[in-house]
Amino acid sequence: MPYFDAASSAPLHPVARxxxxxxxxxxxxxxxxxxxxxxxxxxxxxxxxxxxxxxxxCRPDELVFTPSGTNAVxxxxxxxxxxxxxxxxxxVVSAVEHSSVxxxxxxxxxxxxxxxTEVPVDRYGASAPDAYGRALxxxxxxxxxxxxxxxxxxxxxxxxxxxxxRSQGVPxxxxxxxxxxxxxxxxxxSLLAASAHKWGGPAGVGLLAVRKGVRFAPQGPADxxxxxxxxxxxxxxxxxxxxxxxxxxxxxxxxxAVRLRALVDRIRARVPELVxxxxxxxxxxxxxxxxxxxxxxxxxxxxxLHELDRADFSVSSGSSCTSSTLTPSHVxxxxxxxxxxxxxxxxPLGTPEAEVDRFLEVLPGVVSGVRERLGAPASSAAPVSxxxxxxxxxxxxxxxxxxxxxxxxxxxxxxxxxGGSAPSLVVDALGRRCPIPVIELAKVFGEVPVGGTVSVLxxxxxxxxxxxxxxxxxxxxxxxEQPADHGVAYVVRRVS
Amino acid sequence: MPYFDAASSAPLHPVARxxxxxxxxxxxxxxxxxxxxxxxxxxxxxxxxxxxxxxxxCRPDELVFTPSGTNAVxxxxxxxxxxxxxxxxxxVVSAVEHSSVxxxxxxxxxxxxxxxTEVPVDRYGASAPDAYGRALxxxxxxxxxxxxxxxxxxxxxxxxxxxxxRSQGVPxxxxxxxxxxxxxxxxxxSLLAASAHKWGGPAGVGLLAVRKGVRFAPQGPADxxxxxxxxxxxxxxxxxxxxxxxxxxxxxxxxxAVRLRALVDRIRARVPELVxxxxxxxxxxxxxxxxxxxxxxxxxxxxxLHELDRADFSVSSGSSCTSSTLTPSHVxxxxxxxxxxxxxxxxPLGTPEAEVDRFLEVLPGVVSGVRERLGAPASSAAPVSxxxxxxxxxxxxxxxxxxxxxxxxxxxxxxxxxGGSAPSLVVDALGRRCPIPVIELAKVFGEVPVGGTVSVLxxxxxxxxxxxxxxxxxxxxxxxEQPADHGVAYVVRRVS
Numbered sequence: 006m007p008y009f010d011a012a013s014s015a016p017l018h019p020v021a022r023x024x025x026x027x028x029x030x031x032x033x034x035x036x037x038x039x040x041x042x043x044x045x046x047x048x049x050x051x052x053x054x055x056x057x058x059x060x061x062x063c064r065p066d067e068l069v070f071t072p073s074g075t076n077a078v079x080x081x082x083x084x085x086x087x088x089x090x091x092x093x094x095x096x097v098v099s100a101v102e103h104s105s106v107x108x109x110x111x112x113x114x115x116x117x118x119x120x121x122t123e124v125p126v127d128r129y130g131a132s133a134p135d136a137y138g139r140a141l142x143x144x145x146x147x148x149x150x151x152x153x154x155x156x157x158x159x160x161x162x163x164x165x166x167x168x169x170x171r172s173q174g175v176p177x178x179x180x181x182x183x184x185x186x187x188x189x190x191x192x193x194x195s196l197l198a199a200s201a202h203k204w205g206g207p208a209g210v211g212l213l214a215v216r217k218g219v220r221f222a223p224q225g226p227a228d229x230x231x232x233x234x235x236x237x238x239x240x241x242x243x244x245x246x247x248x249x250x251x252x253x254x255x256x257x258x259x260x261x262a263v264r265l266r267a268l269v270d271r272i273r274a275r276v277p278e279l280v281x282x283x284x285x286x287x288x289x290x291x292x293x294x295x296x297x298x299x300x301x302x303x304x305x306x307x308x309x310l311h312e313l314d315r316a317d318f319s320v321s322s323g324s325s326c327t328s329s330t331l332t333p334s335h336v337x338x339x340x341x342x343x344x345x346x347x348x349x350x351x352x353p354l355g356t357p358e359a360e361v362d363r364f365l366e367v368l369p370g371v372v373s374g375v376r377e378r379l380g381a382p383a384s385s386a387a388p389v390s391x392x393x394x395x396x397x398x399x400x401x402x403x404x405x406x407x408x409x410x411x412x413x414x415x416x417x418x419x420x421x422x423x424g425g426s427a428p429s430l431v432v433d434a435l436g437r438r439c440p441i442p443v444i445e446l447a448k449v450f451g452e453v454p455v456g457g458t459v460s461v462l463x464x465x466x467x468x469x470x471x472x473x474x475x476x477x478x479x480x481x482x483x484x485x486e487q488p489a490d491h492g493v494a495y496v497v498r499r500v501s
Numbered sequence: 502m503p504y505f506d507a508a509s510s511a512p513l514h515p516v517a518r519x520x521x522x523x524x525x526x527x528x529x530x531x532x533x534x535x536x537x538x539x540x541x542x543x544x545x546x547x548x549x550x551x552x553x554x555x556x557x558x559c560r561p562d563e564l565v566f567t568p569s570g571t572n573a574v575x576x577x578x579x580x581x582x583x584x585x586x587x588x589x590x591x592x593v594v595s596a597v598e599h600s601s602v603x604x605x606x607x608x609x610x611x612x613x614x615x616x617x618t619e620v621p622v623d624r625y626g627a628s629a630p631d632a633y634g635r636a637l638x639x640x641x642x643x644x645x646x647x648x649x650x651x652x653x654x655x656x657x658x659x660x661x662x663x664x665x666x667r668s669q670g671v672p673x674x675x676x677x678x679x680x681x682x683x684x685x686x687x688x689x690x691s692l693l694a695a696s697a698h699k700w701g702g703p704a705g706v707g708l709l710a711v712r713k714g715v716r717f718a719p720q721g722p723a724d725x726x727x728x729x730x731x732x733x734x735x736x737x738x739x740x741x742x743x744x745x746x747x748x749x750x751x752x753x754x755x756x757x758a759v760r761l762r763a764l765v766d767r768i769r770a771r772v773p774e775l776v777x778x779x780x781x782x783x784x785x786x787x788x789x790x791x792x793x794x795x796x797x798x799x800x801x802x803x804x805x806l807h808e809l810d811r812a813d814f815s816v817s818s819g820s821s822c823t824s825s826t827l828t829p830s831h832v833x834x835x836x837x838x839x840x841x842x843x844x845x846x847x848x849p850l851g852t853p854e855a856e857v858d859r860f861l862e863v864l865p866g867v868v869s870g871v872r873e874r875l876g877a878p879a880s881s882a883a884p885v886s887x888x889x890x891x892x893x894x895x896x897x898x899x900x901x902x903x904x905x906x907x908x909x910x911x912x913x914x915x916x917x918x919x920g921g922s923a924p925s926l927v928v929d930a931l932g933r934r935c936p937i938p939v940i941e942l943a944k945v946f947g948e949v950p951v952g953g954t955v956s957v958l959x960x961x962x963x964x965x966x967x968x969x970x971x972x973x974x975x976x977x978x979x980x981x982e983q984p985a986d987h988g989v990a991y992v993v994r995r996v997s
Contacts, residue, residue, distance in 0.1 A: 006537070033698070040504075072572070075733040209705040226607070243703075310535050321534060
């Protein structure tokens with residue numbers, strides 16, 4: 006039963022389990038109490054804090070435990086922002102931060118009227134340090150940057166950005182959730198947040214480090230615990246287990262990084278060979294060792310996940326169909342890469358090579374099966390030109406069927422198509438979800454001559470990302486989007 | 502090693518331990534994911550939510566799990582207050598709520614300018630429903646009342662207060678942390694918060710129920726988990742263990758309530774017989790089955806706890822010397838009872854009778870030992886009149902020694918003493934901590950004739966509570982307090 010979603014939650018490390026069980030007997034009492042059970046609990050907590058601080062690279066009194074990584078990010082941001090209230094309320098984040106960072110920035114903006122600047126990323130998902138530098142302002146209270154991206158694995162230039170922030174006197178909060186198990190975050194960061202269940206610790210434990218000298222004003226109701234920075238009774242057995250597994254994971258990290266990096270390299274190389282029309286995303290070099298993401302043209306992400314699950318592989322996806330909001334992952338959007346048929350693989354420590362090989366055996370059949378059921382066009386690196394459906398008989402594949410909103414033919418000569426005198430086609434994919442609009446585009450694309458255009462009418466958010474991505478993959482020209490009656494017209498010009 | 506502090510944190514219930522270990526294998530994955538590990542985790546979470554809702558007496562979709570009881574209180578209050586922002590920002594709480602409630606109310610007041618009304622309690626620590634009714638206003642957004650007090654065990658009239666609140670259209674949040682293990686909270690409450698480690702569940706789990714129809718607007722950054730009411734990755738193994746132990750504890754509750762109630766009755770009856778000058782506080786009838794609190798005159802609470810710990814008994818205290826702020830418990834203050842030498846005993850389920858008997862054997866010697874070391878006056882129900890120290894030679898016991906601020910004699914005829922022509926004494930206890938000011942008062946009290954007064958100069962917060970309490974216990978008249986140079990003069994008139 007290969008589980009390839011360590012980036013969501015890693016299986017509990019055996020050392021964590023052992024430490025948890027051992028400390029259930031010693032760590033259940035209130036560490037603030039004066040009696041022996043309390044003193045024992047306090048000793049465990051102190052020892053865990055020291056070990057965690059060493060692993061993070063900070064002083065023990067700079068580190069508090071939180072109930073989750075999300076909570077660490079929220080508390081870290083709100084405390085740092087409040088601590089610099091007099092400077093201003095401007096926040097800088099990268100466009101590919103974890104949702105906990107983006108949501109905390111949005112909540113701050115809503116509450117204070119402060120602006121949020123999202124620093125864009127390149128096609129690998131990396132932020133450029135000079136772009137961070139340009140985003141900093143006189144009234145910037147806080148900058149945030151992840152150590153490595155949680156969806157595509159790309160490492161961010163934290164040390165360089167920290168240096169720029171320091172020169173401007175702006176604190177930098179690093180979300181190290183995905184990388185802390187692999188090693189310390191280098192550079193002069195000011196605050197650091199992480200989450201234990203990402204490194205094989207139990208759920209219910211995050212950590213927040215706030216370097217001395219960083220102005221920090223904890224928000225919310227007062228509470229004595231954790232230096233006044235985190236209210237609520239401490240979860241000591243889980244904290245002990247979390248720190249024990251962090252140390253255990255770090256001890257394996259160097260060797261496992263080499264081994265898993267090679268397995269991921271194999272996936273990165275083999276998937277495009279084995280499966281047609283795949284885009285492997287993220288930085289091939291500057292990346293987490295264990296994580297790789299790719300997207301498959303003409304594939305429904307949810308169906309792909311279900312089929313992989315049936316084949317015993319547990320993976321996650323940033324496709325819109327796997328999201329509760331039916332929008333593609335903001336990370337893939339910010340990178341401008343294909344989002345349909347998206348698969349993220351994040352290998353847990355100790356993943357056997359055979360499981361990866363088995364995945365590579367299974368994947369091609371799974372993808373082609375999903376494509377077949379969707380009526381996807383035959384694979385080709387060139388634009389699909391045959392078998393082109395008769396425009397008049399194209400109703401059953403062109404989207405009008407399920408939406409029921411459009412009575413006319415799905416594909417028609419478009420008098421309003423871009424290009425004026427050049428031939429144009431309109432594909433009505435209103436009411437159809439990813440990947441149908443792209444499939445419909447591909448099906449008819451061969452019908453327009455070079456120089457002609459196809460306009461895809463769609464109300465699916467994924468189309469905005471995936472139609473340009475299709476153009477990029479196919480070497481066609483993405484003209485742009487225009488408002489349409491019940492959605493948007495995405496216009497593509499055939500150039501070859 | 503008798504542990505008598507279940508109200509702080511109960512030892513992990515064997516059922517909780519079992520459930521935790523079992524669910525570590527099934528419950529570590531992300532319940533929002535589509536693959537089998539995620540589905541298994543979601544099933545566990547759903548089942549736990551149903552069982553918890555049944556134990557609370559609400560619908561499963563009304564209940565979310567939180568990382569702590571404190572967090573449940575904070576989130577419940579902030580969400581309910583925000584949901585009724587248009588009505589107003591006034592909050593009603595009892596004066597003896599848990600600090601998490603009082604601190605959340607204070608934070609709300611600081612952030613919004615809304616007022617907080619503290620409903621007073623009687624000498625048993627109970628709020629009167631009609632006092633709650635009088636406290637409600639047109640702009641009251643939320644009322645809060647604990648089900649039972651965490652320091653003295655007194656049950657609050659939740660059902661009656663809930664009825665009054667309902668008739669006024671004000672939601673009532675019940676902090677059920679201390680009572681949920683014993684049974685459902687009756688009445689038409691609107692929100693309910695509780696904490697698993699109080700009933701033998703693991704740390705890291707609280708719960709918050711918000712009844713349908715209650716306006717509720719979760720505060721802080723958005724997050725999908727727990728119906729958008731509690732951010733962060735759920736701690737499913739701990740949740741499963743928490744709910745399993747709640748059910749197990751409830752199954753034992755009826756029998757254990759009878760058994761522990763009898764043991765507490767024994768403590769309530771025997772302690773005043775065995776130890777002179779003790780005040781047992783809290784309602785003798787309408788109380789938690791397992792909890793009793795008493796205070797010992799002329800005793801240092803911290804020393805008492807240490808001696809009891811040496812004798813293998815783990816108890817807690819609301820005395821000022823055991824608090825980080827050096828103020829007596831706000832509960833004891835609100836009740837107007839003695840705070841020095843305070844001991845809270847809260848018996849875990851299954852406490853053997855022999856442990857209670859052993860405690861009753863040990864306590865008298867421990868108390869008299871502490872009193873002896875403090876130079877406390879001999880015990881007597883009447884005011885101590887001998888051996889009265891010579892006023893001029895009273896320096897070594899009257900406080901100037903440690904504070905170093907007062908060079909004069911500790912006890913002196915006071916030209917400014919209350920009462921004008923009546924004889925008066927001034928005791929200088931500046932710089933001396935609880936219970937010294939009261940001991941100094943008692944030592945000299947016999948020197949003034951009936952009708953005369955003693956003024957105790959003190960800068961210790963506990964004196965404000967304990968000098969009136971001493972008067973009450975001794976049948977003397979507490980005249981009041983007056984500002985003095987480095988503290989306050991507490992004036993007592995001898996009436997017998």
